[in-house]
Amino acid sequence: MVLVFIDVAEGHVKKASFEVLTYGAKLAEQLSTTAEGIVLGSVTEDLSALGKYGVKKIYQVNNETLDHFDSQVYTNVIAQVAQATGARVIVFSNNVDGKAVAPRVSARLKAGLVSGAVGLPDTSNGFVVKKNVFSGKAFANISLTTEIKIISLSPNAYKIEETVGSAEVVPFNANVPSSKTKVTAVNKVSGEVPLTEAEIVVSAGRGMKGPENWGIVEDLAHALHAALACSRPVADAHWRPHNEHVGQTGIAIAPNLYIAIGISGAIQHLAGVNRSKVIVVINKDPEAPFFKAADYGIVGDAFEVVPKLTEAIKKIRGAA
Amino acid sequence: MKILVCISKTPDTTAKIAFTSNNTKFDAAGVQWIINPYDEWYSLVRAIELKEADASTIIHLVNVGLADVEPIIRKALALGGDEAIRVNTDSHDSFYVASQIAAIVKQGAYDLVFTGKETIDYNGSAIGGMLAELLELPYISLATKFDLAGSKATVSREIEGGEEICEVELPVVVSCAKGVAEQRIPNMRGIMAARTKPLKVVEPVAADVLTNVQSFGLPPAKAGVKLVAPDNVDELARLLREEAKMI
Numbered sequence: 001m002v003l004v005f006i007d008v009a010e011g012h013v014k015k016a017s018f019e020v021l022t023y024g025a026k027l028a029e030q031l032s033t034t035a036e037g038i039v040l041g042s043v044t045e046d047l048s049a050l051g052k053y054g055v056k057k058i059y060q061v062n063n064e065t066l067d068h069f070d071s072q073v074y075t076n077v078i079a080q081v082a083q084a085t086g087a088r089v090i091v092f093s094n095n096v097d098g099k100a101v102a103p104r105v106s107a108r109l110k111a112g113l114v115s116g117a118v119g120l121p122d123t124s125n126g127f128v129v130k131k132n133v134f135s136g137k138a139f140a141n142i143s144l145t146t147e148i149k150i151i152s153l154s155p156n157a158y159k160i161e162e163t164v165g166s167a168e169v170v171p172f173n174a175n176v177p178s179s180k181t182k183v184t185a186v187n188k189v190s191g192e193v194p195l196t197e198a199e200i201v202v203s204a205g206r207g208m209k210g211p212e213n214w215g216i217v218e219d220l221a222h223a224l225h226a227a228l229a230c231s232r233p234v235a236d237a238h239w240r241p242h243n244e245h246v247g248q249t250g251i252a253i254a255p256n257l258y259i260a261i262g263i264s265g266a267i268q269h270l271a272g273v274n275r276s277k278v279i280v281v282i283n284k285d286p287e288a289p290f291f292k293a294a295d296y297g298i299v300g301d302a303f304e305v306v307p308k309l310t311e312a313i314k315k316i317r318g319a320a
Numbered sequence: 321m322k323i324l325v326c327i328s329k330t331p332d333t334t335a336k337i338a339f340t341s342n343n344t345k346f347d348a349a350g351v352q353w354i355i356n357p358y359d360e361w362y363s364l365v366r367a368i369e370l371k372e373a374d375a376s377t378i379i380h381l382v383n384v385g386l387a388d389v390e391p392i393i394r395k396a397l398a399l400g401g402d403e404a405i406r407v408n409t410d411s412h413d414s415f416y417v418a419s420q421i422a423a424i425v426k427q428g429a430y431d432l433v434f435t436g437k438e439t440i441d442y443n444g445s446a447i448g449g450m451l452a453e454l455l456e457l458p459y460i461s462l463a464t465k466f467d468l469a470g471s472k473a474t475v476s477r478e479i480e481g482g483e484e485i486c487e488v489e490l491p492v493v494v495s496c497a498k499g500v501a502e503q504r505i506p507n508m509r510g511i512m513a514a515r516t517k518p519l520k521v522v523e524p525v526a527a528d529v530l531t532n533v534q535s536f537g538l539p540p541a542k543a544g545v546k547l548v549a550p551d552n553v554d555e556l557a558r559l560l561r562e563e564a565k566m567i
Contacts, residue, residue, distance in 0.1 A: 008505070103446035181458050
């Protein structure tokens with residue numbers, strides 16, 4: 001059985017969970033077994049609807065301790081469910097929670113872990129999972145031979161697929177230990193698409209000359225329903241908040257479309273965005289290294305090009 | 321107060337990535353090795369700051385690796401830290417490395433263990449979590465701020481679209497990301513002092529290896545940029561819609 005960890009925030013199922021559910025269902029099909037889900041804590045949404053991603057059964061452990069994320073408690077409970085249900089593969093999203101829990105579960109169950117997987121395993125001869133290494137500059141094929149295997153899937157690496165179906169929600173009575181961590185505050189930037197989950201990201205750099213010029217960048221992002229990002233110098237100069245900084249030291253992202261405005265494309269920046277499916281670069285310097293990594297580019301002044309692009313997108317989207 | 325800072329050796333950020341032996345080994349020819357940036361800039365520097373605030377703090381560095389890592393360990397000691405421990409073995413995989421460090425933590429009775437958020441070579445982000453589980457300790461990952469008051473730590477961690485602040489009693493394992501501290505440059509006094517700081521070599525404990533790298537590969541090269549004239553922006557929108565099918 002393939003057990004999929006369904007990650008939840010404030011009672012809502014995260015988008016990354018739809019990806020791992022789809023992935024888990026496909027993997028189960030490949031292994032001629034079933035995919036089941038596990039969710040910890042209370043959820044305000046209808047869990048049975050998650051059956052449309054291909055899972056037949058969802059185990060829910062309802063206990064108020066689990067309404068706060070604690071990797072130690074979560075690991076304990078996930079291991080109980082995995083052992084009771086005979087899970088052979090456990091799938092996580094390699095998002096912030098997955099990065100904290102998957103390695104713990106791996107150590108607890110002595111189950112080999114591939115973190116940051118980018119596709120289904122090759123099971124023609126063993127169990128080999130492809131993942132990114134060297135900050136996206138290469139990949140590695142990792143062989144797992146342990147009885148239980150753990151895959152932590154890169155966000156936005158696997159396309160969500162919906163079919164028709166409903167999952168049976170089964171309450172699971174686990175022994176939930178008390179948490180040694182106490183969450184005292186959660187500060188969220190409200191109403192915005194989280195960067196790591198965004199399909200389109202509009203990012204700008206020093207070429208914007210100052211924080212007062214971000215209006216045209218925001219307009220473009222708005223027209224595309226995109227998340228905003230920025231380069232390191234921009235975050236370091238406090239033109240934009242640090243949580244928008246993408247790159248090697250900031251957040252690594254892999255959206256479908258990444259639009260870089262006035263960013264030269266230093267190797268450290270590329271390390272955080274080179275897994276984007278399509279990259280558009282707008283820069284007035286034709287020698288900017290970013291053009292080498294781009295799919296589309298405009299050599300021109302951002303202050304003229306960006307508002308025009310916003311208008312063109314509004315027009316083309318409006319016409320559709 | 322005893323802090324253990326985990327240090328890893330990685331190829332320089334700008335190193336050219338290539339493989340040898342039929343794509344099964346990293347090609348180290350001509351590669352400049354550095355301290356994994358997250359280990360150096362964030363966890364090590366934060367540990368040093370904690371020692372500056374409380375001089376009774378003891379900082380040990382640990383690395384799991386062969387003798388060729390020693391120049392990197394000395395470089396880390398030049399920034400700060402009282403002594404270093406090298407576990408004399410190849411690093412194999414995350415679980416193996418975490419098992420070695422767990423043995424060191426148990427022996428040394430550390431109150432706080434810092435790792436970087438991930439290494440820039442394998443990008444596993446796994447050592448901290450595995451280590452915490454082996455030691456049955458709480459683990460705060462992707463910390464962006466770390467403060468200590470007595471035995472209580474207050475840690476901010478990155479979450480989707482924001483941050484979460486939590487409190488935890490020591491001992492704890494923390495993986496450090498940007499925000500925890502600012503990069504420092506070692507000074508001459510530090511470099512001189514590092515030469516005589518103890519660097520203990522210990523032999524590995526028996527531990528399992530759970531994963532094996534079968535092969536490496538490079539992503540297919542980009543087809544090349546398609547340039548659109550700045551007075552023809554509509555064409556870019558059209559290409560993004562009709563060719564790339566992105567908007």
